[in-house]
Amino acid sequence: MVACGFEQTRWRGKAVKARMLDNRRGRSRLLPWGTAIAIAMVVLLAAVGCSGSEEANTTAGNSVSTQAGDGAAVASTTTQAAPAESSGQVVISAGTDPAILDPMKAGTPHPEMSIVSHIFDFLVWTTPDMQFEPMLAESWTLVDDLTWEFKLRKDVTFSNGEKFDAESVKYTIERGLDPKVESTDRTTGFISLDNVEIVDPFTVRIHTEQPVPGMVLRLSFLAMLPPKHYSETPLETLAQNPVGSGPYVLKEWVKNDHVALEARSDYWGNQPKIKDVIFRPIPEAGTVVSELMSGGVDIAPNIAPEDQATLEGGGLTILQQPGARRMQIGFNFKKDMPTKDKRVRQAMNYAVDVDTIGNALLGGLASKSFNLIWPALADPSIKPYPYDIEKARALLKEAGYENGFTIDMQYPPGRYVKNNEVAQAIANDLAKVNIKVNLKPTDIATLGPLIVSKSTDPMIFLGLSDLFDTTYDLTVLDRNYAMNPIDWQNEEYQVGIEELQRTVDPARQKELSYQLQAIAYEESPWIYLYWNPDIYAKSSRVQDFEIRADEQIIMRDASVTE
Amino acid sequence: MGRYVVNRLGQALLAVACVTALVFFVARVLGDPSTLMAPPEATVQQVLEIKHRMGLDRPLLVQFLEFARGALQGDLGQSYRQGRPALSVVMSTLPKTLELALTAQLLALVIGIPLGILAAARRKTWIDSATTGAAVVGQSVPMFWLGLMLIVVFGVKLRLLPVSGTGGVSHLILPAVTLATYSMARTARLVRSGMLDQMGQEYMLTARAKGLSEHRVLISHGLRNALIPVVTIISLDFAVLLGGAVVTETVFAWPGLGRLVVNAINTRDFPVIQASVIVIAVVFVLINLIVDVLYTVIDPRVRLT
Numbered sequence: 001m002v003a004c005g006f007e008q009t010r011w012r013g014k015a016v017k018a019r020m021l022d023n024r025r026g027r028s029r030l031l032p033w034g035t036a037i038a039i040a041m042v043v044l045l046a047a048v049g050c051s052g053s054e055e056a057n058t059t060a061g062n063s064v065s066t067q068a069g070d071g072a073a074v075a076s077t078t079t080q081a082a083p084a085e086s087s088g089q090v091v092i093s094a095g096t097d098p099a100i101l102d103p104m105k106a107g108t109p110h111p112e113m114s115i116v117s118h119i120f121d122f123l124v125w126t127t128p129d130m131q132f133e134p135m136l137a138e139s140w141t142l143v144d145d146l147t148w149e150f151k152l153r154k155d156v157t158f159s160n161g162e163k164f165d166a167e168s169v170k171y172t173i174e175r176g177l178d179p180k181v182e183s184t185d186r187t188t189g190f191i192s193l194d195n196v197e198i199v200d201p202f203t204v205r206i207h208t209e210q211p212v213p214g215m216v217l218r219l220s221f222l223a224m225l226p227p228k229h230y231s232e233t234p235l236e237t238l239a240q241n242p243v244g245s246g247p248y249v250l251k252e253w254v255k256n257d258h259v260a261l262e263a264r265s266d267y268w269g270n271q272p273k274i275k276d277v278i279f280r281p282i283p284e285a286g287t288v289v290s291e292l293m294s295g296g297v298d299i300a301p302n303i304a305p306e307d308q309a310t311l312e313g314g315g316l317t318i319l320q321q322p323g324a325r326r327m328q329i330g331f332n333f334k335k336d337m338p339t340k341d342k343r344v345r346q347a348m349n350y351a352v353d354v355d356t357i358g359n360a361l362l363g364g365l366a367s368k369s370f371n372l373i374w375p376a377l378a379d380p381s382i383k384p385y386p387y388d389i390e391k392a393r394a395l396l397k398e399a400g401y402e403n404g405f406t407i408d409m410q411y412p413p414g415r416y417v418k419n420n421e422v423a424q425a426i427a428n429d430l431a432k433v434n435i436k437v438n439l440k441p442t443d444i445a446t447l448g449p450l451i452v453s454k455s456t457d458p459m460i461f462l463g464l465s466d467l468f469d470t471t472y473d474l475t476v477l478d479r480n481y482a483m484n485p486i487d488w489q490n491e492e493y494q495v496g497i498e499e500l501q502r503t504v505d506p507a508r509q510k511e512l513s514y515q516l517q518a519i520a521y522e523e524s525p526w527i528y529l530y531w532n533p534d535i536y537a538k539s540s541r542v543q544d545f546e547i548r549a550d551e552q553i554i555m556r557d558a559s560v561t562e
Numbered sequence: 563m564g565r566y567v568v569n570r571l572g573q574a575l576l577a578v579a580c581v582t583a584l585v586f587f588v589a590r591v592l593g594d595p596s597t598l599m600a601p602p603e604a605t606v607q608q609v610l611e612i613k614h615r616m617g618l619d620r621p622l623l624v625q626f627l628e629f630a631r632g633a634l635q636g637d638l639g640q641s642y643r644q645g646r647p648a649l650s651v652v653m654s655t656l657p658k659t660l661e662l663a664l665t666a667q668l669l670a671l672v673i674g675i676p677l678g679i680l681a682a683a684r685r686k687t688w689i690d691s692a693t694t695g696a697a698v699v700g701q702s703v704p705m706f707w708l709g710l711m712l713i714v715v716f717g718v719k720l721r722l723l724p725v726s727g728t729g730g731v732s733h734l735i736l737p738a739v740t741l742a743t744y745s746m747a748r749t750a751r752l753v754r755s756g757m758l759d760q761m762g763q764e765y766m767l768t769a770r771a772k773g774l775s776e777h778r779v780l781i782s783h784g785l786r787n788a789l790i791p792v793v794t795i796i797s798l799d800f801a802v803l804l805g806g807a808v809v810t811e812t813v814f815a816w817p818g819l820g821r822l823v824v825n826a827i828n829t830r831d832f833p834v835i836q837a838s839v840i841v842i843a844v845v846f847v848l849i850n851l852i853v854d855v856l857y858t859v860i861d862p863r864v865r866l867t
């Protein structure tokens with residue numbers, strides 16, 4: 001213990017005078033405090049300084065639930081009051097915030113494409129049941145194998161005042177192919193464009209180097225851009241400030257908090273009834289349910305089957321459909337496994353009781369399907385493999401695997417409705433025929449490169465998207481395709497699919513399609529499971545809203561009551 | 563003092579550099595985002611082209627050197643997903659993250675310290691047991707459960723507070739309480755044990771003998787010393803609150819840094835992952851430095867060497 005006064009200590013044999021340890025003298029208190037405060041100030045200033053420039057992207061206007069205190073006005077929003085026809089507000093939840101709103105780089109159907117579909121128009125519009133309707137293009141014809149002609153509407157303006165015409169179409173298509181833009185746009189990769197010819201201000205001819213039968217489908221994804229704005233603005237700004245010809249403009253985007261759209265007053269088409277459309281990223285399912293129950297959110301996708309009762313009890317409406325995602329288990333042929341024998345694969349198709357799984361886990365919304373291709377396009381004579389455990393055993397015995405074998409299966413956990421539980425149920429079913437499945441949950445980002453290099457486990461359980469298009473759907477088994485995880489080497493199929501990709505004649509398309517479906521059915525490179533159910537919840541405030549098979553949530557024709 | 567600070571800043575720089583390098587290499591070992599960025603119908607060739615365009619097929623060391631060179635000039639790369647500078651992406655989440663972290667930290671202190679003192683002063687009474695029990699519960703309760711429970715009670719049933727998102731003060735209450743609970747509980751226990759420690763010391767007896775009121779004895783003398791470990795904890799805690807409040811941010815859809823980092827990892831947005839780690843590391847070392855410097859004021863026995 002220390003007493004007042006000087007203390008003598010010894011250090012290395014020398015007497016050392018210690019200073020008084022009373023902290024009121026001999027020690028400055030200012031210095032440490034000053035230093036500490038100085039460091040803290042520097043940090044705070046840096047933080048505020050760097051983030052201050054970000055606030056410029058938000059308006060200081062009225063918004064749903066944001067303190068817009070530091071916001072500066074945004075250059076691109078038009079702030080006229082919407083006409084008396086548009087009123088009210090709807091809040092839609094999404095699992096993530098949009099990353100980017102440049103329509104050529106937007107990736108996810110919801111919320112990115114949903115938002116794009118409000119701000120932009122397309123030459124061709126896809127209705128909720130996946131039919132094509134003229135939109136910015138009034139009509140189109142196939143002039144010859146390599147030329148498509150589109151006649152355009154004359155009364156369309158973009159929200160920044162630019163007029164829509166053939167120049168816009170030409171610009172948009174060419175921008176999609178510009179390597180500097182790095183578009184992930186699914187359209188332009190297929191166009192094999194030769195050039196875009198402007199026949200007259202409202203007529204455009206697209207010349208291709210190879211026949212592109214799916215041109216209309218591709219253009220239904222290509223949002224039309226105002227050339228001046230998109231060519232004169234830096235890419236970085238365009239990513240956050242979309243400008244289109246659609247009925248809504250981007251009013252405010254507070255990252256990871258909400259995206260607010262506001263109806264325009266000068267839209268060429270039907271004036272939307274809802275004035276404010278807000279998208280909120282809410283990652284946690286429990287929170288989404290709470291928000292629906294408390295009225296904070298009006299529409300939400302991806303509702304779990306077990307929450308339906310709670311939500312219906314809270315006055316919400318559940319909308320559901322067998323969706324457009326093909327749940328299947330692919331057999332990776334790169335590995336040397338018993339599944340190389342066709343009989344084994346067929347046996348597994350017979351052994352999985354999809355209907356029971358659908359009833360038990362998916363609220364009865366899923367049933368066994370030959371889901372390689374969208375039902376409307378499928379060969380009606382092909383029926384899915386029925387659940388027949390005896391047949392499965394017989395086939396396995398014939399192939400010499402009566403005693404079964406062990407095999408690994410990968411899948412991205414939690415990515416689709418209850419797919420963890422479904423994977424376990426399937427493993428269970430296969431165990432009944434002596435096939436022991438080792439489940440290997442692997443997240444999708446890790447799985448990605450494995451899929452591309454076709455080096456996943458021998459069984460891979462995925463949900464592949466469907467585009468309601470014969471060629472697109474069947475291309476999933478083309479061995480050159482990145483998203484085809486299985487290394488299925490079937491010459492007959494490969495020749496057929498490559499021809500289909502070049503065929504423009506609808507009759508020949510259908511013939512080839514049916515042939516390919518027959519091969520795929522017989523050879524069973526997949527265990528065909530079910531269409532992933534889409535379950536949405538909607539508040540009773542919202543009227544005239546239809547869910548879509550492409551997972552987008554679009555409010556163009558909807559209305560809200562108060 | 564000056565030399566100490568400079569020394570520490572040097573060490574801090576080294577620490578941040580090492581952490582950055584580690585994260586750089588580890589993130590890339592786990593795969594790359596080219597498949598995630600490619601449309602579903604891309605060919606293998608197209609995916610490899612995307613990888614090439616992003617520069618991700620070059621040797622790791624080459625990629626690192628390029629990154630380091632840019633970093634030294636303040637350029638941490640462009641976010642793959644958002645197409646804007648990764649540093650901007652991270653910094654733009656800071657205001658909201660700080661809002662939540664500071665509020666939670668404040669709550670933890672304002673409630674935790676008095677509770678700890680109370681428990682120590684009323685040792686062996688029911689107040690002590692109740693407080694300690696509550697603290698144990700507070701430390702054990704999983705945050706996502708607590709958050710969801712608070713949402714159900716206050717947001718859905720009672721409709722007193724908003725369920726999620728940002729906005730006014732009302733939006734801040736539930737997430738801050740959820741986040742603060744663990745910290746609050748631990749602070750209370752720390753203060754309690756610290757106080758009990760001090761209360762047994764001779765100088766406390768001296769203070770009482772001098773005739774000081776119980777209040778002065780406890781607060782002006784005992785608490786001062788009991789707070790030293792608490793200050794240490796705060797400095798560690800705060801950094802965790804900034805970058806690690808993922809669960810709370812997810813449950814309450816709060817646009818914070820924790821959620822940003824996890825999303826970036828899930829989508830393999832390397833520049834954002836790196837920028838986040840750098841920012842969190844820098845804040846962490848700076849806070850530690852500030853606290854170490856402040857120690858000399860709080861505890862005169864401490865010398866900075």
